Amino acid sequence: MLDLDLLPGEYAVCRLPAGSALPATLSRGPDDKSVVSVTWAPDETSIICPAGLVPPDASAETNWRCLRVVGPLDFALVGVLASLVGPLAEARVSVVTFSTYDTDYVLVPTVRLADARDALTRAGHRITE
Template sequence: MLDLDLLPGEYAVCRLPAGTSLPASLTAGPDDKSVISVTWGVDEISVICPNDRVPTGAEADTAWRCLRVSDLNLAMHGVLASLVGPLAEARVNIVTFSTYDTDYLLVPAVRLTEAVNTLTSAGHRIAS
């Protein structure tokens, strides 16, 4: 059983061309309970951020809700599998990303209730 927090607001998954400069709104870091993730790849820069921080000119898929799994350590195993498995069975599409000690799941905002019900049925607890 895992404890998850539902973060406030909606999120976007964004794509910028490689070499693009990030706007200040993304380099300052979040000032609330939100999270921002920036990943530099060879061909693109991927950004996950609150909808109100989507970079100008970015290709963006908006209307995602973010669930945070905290208090993890790198020795733990099966964390994402215990979340992704039930959601896959329910055919809820997701985007995942991680930091050193936190995993995040994005679920479509229109399927949030279904995702929460699926995860709680699998034994997880979700706080908002």
């Protein structure tokens, strides 16, 4: 069983060309309740951010809600994401995941949030807002 926080507001999953610099709109970091993740990969720069911070030149998929596993998590833990993604897959809820040093995050489509909550609660997880 995991404790999850539902972060406020909607999120976007964005794509910029490979090698793109961090957009100025994200250089100050998120506020106290939101999270931003930037991944520079050989083929793209991916950004997960609050929907209101989407870089102007980015391709973006919006309307995601973000669940944060209450952490910090011990690196020896096994199956944390599997315990979340498995029930969501069974409920046919799409996900985007990312991890930080302390914890894991799962994004679900806003239109499927109720289904995601039901699936995760049935699996024994607790969700707070």
